[in-house]
Amino acid sequence: MDIRYIEKDRIFVIETDNTSYVMGIVDEEGFLGHFYYGDKIGSEDSSYLLSIIDPQYTPSSNNRDRSSFLDRFPFEYPGSNVGDYRNTGVEITDANGNGSISLCYESHNIYKGKKELEGLPATFGNENDSMTLEISLVDKVVGLRAVLSYSVFEGIDAIARSVRFENISSEALFLNKAMSMMLDMEDEAYQLLTLHGSWARERMMEIRNIGYGDTFVESFRGESSHQFHPFMALVQDGDSQDNGKVYGFSFVYSGNFQAGVCKSQFDSLRLYMGICEKNFCWKLDSGDVFTAPEVIMNYSSAGLGKMTHTFHDLFRNHLIRSPYKDKERPVLINNWEATYFDFDSEKLIAIARQAQKSGIEMLVMDDGWFGERNDDNTSLGDWYVNENKIKGGLKKLVDEVNAIGLKFGIWMEPEMISPASKLYKAHPDWAISVPGREACRSRNQFVLDITREEVFEYVYGRIKDILSSANIEYLKWDMNRQLSDLGSAALGKDRQGELSHRYMLAVYALQDRLIKDFPNLLLENCSGGGARYDAGMLYYSPQIWCSDDTDAIERLKIQEGTSLVFPLSTMGAHVSDCPNHTVGRITPFKTRGDVALSGTFGYELDITKIPAEDRAAIPGQIANYHKYNELVRKGDYYRLASYRQNHEYDAWMITQKDGRKALITYVQVVAFPNGKRRIIKPKALDDSRIYEIWQDDNYAGAAKGTTLKNAGIAVPILNGDYRSMLIYLVAKE
Known part of the structure; x- marks a missing residue:
């Protein structure tokens, strides 16, 4: 993990073991732009990313077409009512009843460790296992400061984001909207994965195409809700466990929320997550502070499985305190x-x-x-x-x-x-x-x-x-x-x-x-x-x-x-x-x-x-x-088959971190006539080790990890609907 500011290029680089997140300060006014989030890149190349912005559209070069810049620039945290017509990060009403706000760079701070969010649940870390970047943006006309916070953790490919608002004016302001995370990026044939449901059928997976305009889920029920879950992911290869780019986002909050993606006329995407703007208006008196809840961002270039492991490890090591x-x-x-x-x-x-x-x-x-x-x-x-x-x-x-x-x-x-x-x-x-x-x-x-x-x-x-x-x-x-x-x-x-x-x-x-x-x-x-x-x-x-x-x-x-x-x-x-x-x-x-x-x-x-x-x-x-x-x-959880998809059987696997032990749960939901045994292919075993295979405590042979992964394990046809088997794999010493 590392966080650094490259002063000559005015670039911020946030790195985990396998990912890079790059932002930069653009133009004399200090617009903070988002330039990259994905597989790890060289820090020496970061300034190259500024070429994404056509200089003829920056206000200092062409203020007559300021709206063209504002309506396509990849803002790290966009304001509202100033010429950017995409979904907004923050909306306010000032003492005069006006609602325009434009947040520009003021200062930043990089430090080891991670601060608590007062009154809110949030990930935690210490000086040895985490780093934090805080970037202060300000609108001097309105008198509002937004402090963007980014934290990374040793050995985990995730970034924790939050926003703190400070009223630095002499009069009251009203926050009408306060997203915790905004992320501008180019569309690369992504689809949106969300979790929906109702009482007794929560968190059903749904994948949908992203059309122009907004595609989102929300709850304004006073709870995160049975109906929608405060999670979303951009997926490139559907619900593949092993392939395609995935950007996952989880909201560390249990009340009203909004999560979605806005596709612009230029085929760019703006992702957002935060407190639902319905039933929300927060009065900030002079000197008051409002802290928005945290969002966990998680990038994987190896499908949903890698995203899942990152969330699991982060929550186990940096969120659950019990x-x-x-x-x-x-x-x-x-x-x-x-x-x-x-x-x-x-x-x-x-x-x-x-x-x-x-x-x-x-x-x-x-x-x-x-x-x-x-x-x-x-x-x-x-x-x-x-x-x-x-x-x-x-x-x-x-x-x-x-x-x-x-x-x-x-x-x-x-x-x-x-x-x-x-x-x-x-x-x-x-x-x-x-x-x-x-x-x-x-x-x-x-x-x-x-x-x-x-x-x-x-x-x-x-x-x-x-x-x-x-x-x-x-x-x-x-x-x-x-x-x-x-x-x-x-x-x-x-x-x-x-x-x-x-x-x-x-x-x-x-x-x-x-x-x-x-x-x-x-x-x-x-x-x-x-x-x-x-x-x-x-x-x-x-x-x-x-x-x-x-x-x-x-x-x-x-x-x-x-x-x-x-x-x-x-x-x-x-x-x-x-x-x-x-x-x-x-x-x-x-x-x-x-x-x-x-x-x-x-x-x-x-x-x-x-x-x-x-x-x-x-x-x-x-x-x-x-x-x-x-x-x-x-252990690490792996999805091997999905009853949700195939309507016949289900299988998942939990593998010890060192690959020495694994448990596969197999459920035959629907029996079928004149069939053959199914082949289940384990994952994440040690190729060179020999594993004993136990099926419901019955010894069923032994094989190398590489053989098991590639050739699979034959599961016998079980007699009847709703039957299950536990398959335990233990490496020989």
């Missing part, structure tokens, strides 16, 4: 699909006893333990134990579960309030709402305005009291509805546009305080399943509930899209009951276990009622978890 990131997580059983709201202490204890006999390590008590919560119409906000269910109180239950030999975890939904709750009756104004308007209910609940100090302190106080009352070692933090009717009684009329972002900052502040007060707590985030499965939440929790759809076959597509960006160790994945509660499918218990193995692994069922044959299989599944988890947690 001590659990390097540990096996306890194998848990959650009572939600076992009992829903119909449980009491006796039922939970019965589940715990049987779970302990099977080798399960933690019991998690889900929704329904507080207030008068016997269904989902009441009691959110009343975070007091219902002793009609939890007889003798929470500590008594936890102590009994611990005595059985299990750890204890609990579910909460701290951000919500039910209209039928004691809290709402006492403080109806604590809910986000617009005065005089019938508020939109979702799941018959409202959202607490945690941007208000008294609400924030109440919510955190209840969380802390519950967790302090007993030996609770895990918390599932849920959020089951989106924001609407945006209004806060604590904000003036000139600041109502700040509510959505302030809300997200408050969520981050709550969780940051939580993990500092309870440093050994295993926190799992959830939002109606996967509506907040994003890089922002990983800063606070090492795992996120992947989807409420626990069906193993549906999870193939969900987990493929998720693992495109996020490490497998972050995916909350459980073996659930059959017929599956979401889709009604009946899937073999083994297949359910094999698919969940490529995640955090746990159970979501009533272990006292499942068939004896399934119960007898649990110890073996848990043994596999302990056997393979370090590989799953730390």
Whole structure:
């Protein structure tokens, strides 16, 4: 890694092991242009890139055609309303009601290490493993400074970008738009890859052509959302794992976002990512600062596979802070699909006893333990134990579960309030709402305005009291509805546009305080399943509930899209009951276990009622978890086949960094008649080593790494739909 400024050419060069990113200062006015991002190039050639700009169009040479320059120059961070008619990076309203802004070079600073982003999740680094460039741009007419920040990390081909805005004028300004990343580049037959979905079918991969104008995804639901994910990639060879240029972008933020690409009349592309401009307007008084969230940029010249490895390594080493990131997580059983709201202490204890006999390590008590919560119409906000269910109180239950030999975890939904709750009756104004308007209910609940100090302190106080009352070692933090009717009684009329972002900052502040007060707590985030499965939440929790759809076959597509960006160790994945509660499918218990193995692994069922044959299989599944988890947690993930594409079977691989061990998961989704064995070709093995091949713990021979990679492994036809096999490759010493 390296960052340097070539003063004679006024060029900035940012380098990772395999990539270069080049910017330069152009013209007397100091326009900052983007000239290159891709495979590593020689720094001595950097000045050559200035020839991209035709000097006859620079304003100092031809100010009569200033608009021609502004409308085609590859700006590093474009302003608005000055002659560049492409998508904008920042939009403002000044004290006179005007909206023109042009940001030009002022100064820069290069230093070792990386600063925190105040109040926001962000990648981290120290003076030995990271470097940062800050470039200050300024519009002296408006009085706004934008500080662009770029950080790189040792051994990782990624760049972390963010922007900080400073009001250096004497009057208030309004930020109406504040993108975290803008990137101008030439089109080279790229397509746009995004992740879409809905509840129970999150992060489905979609590739589309890029037409003229804007092609984008967004969320203004107050969360990153089930519908679209704060990720996009430009791909040159479709969804090839091994070929073509790929530019991947992940937003380290969990609220409203916008991500897309604008194609100009000159066939240039302008990529952008940041807070969604809908429902956003931030007032900057004189001297105020606004920090936009971080974007991770990731270039690969070797297809999606290399992009995936870079994201995984960066998130594991420079984003996830939890001590659990390097540990096996306890194998848990959650009572939600076992009992829903119909449980009491006796039922939970019965589940715990049987779970302990099977080798399960933690019991998690889900929704329904507080207030008068016997269904989902009441009691959110009343975070007091219902002793009609939890007889003798929470500590008594936890102590009994611990005595059985299990750890204890609990579910909460701290951000919500039910209209039928004691809290709402006492403080109806604590809910986000617009005065005089019938508020939109979702799941018959409202959202607490945690941007208000008294609400924030109440919510955190209840969380802390519950967790302090007993030996609770895990918390599932849920959020089951989106924001609407945006209004806060604590904000003036000139600041109502700040509510959505302030809300997200408050969520981050709550969780940051939580993990500092309870440093050994295993926190799992959830939002109606996967509506907040994003890089922002990983800063606070090492795992996120992947989807409420626990069906193993549906999870193939969900987990493929998720693992495109996020490490497998972050995916909350459980073996659930059959017929599956979401889709009604009946899937073999083994297949359910094999698919969940490529995640955090746990159970979501009533272990006292499942068939004896399934119960007898649990110890073996848990043994596999302990056997393979370090590989799953730390290894490189490779996609070998895609059920999403072929509609017949799925296969993926996790390889130890040194290539000595690998685990292939194969799922035959649809059986077929009169067929032949499939050939699966592993990747990233050591060519010269001999590998033993184990298929579901049965020895199946041995071969050199180069033979396995080129000739492949024959997988026998499995008998029936929804069948799976684990293939373990171990290098001989």
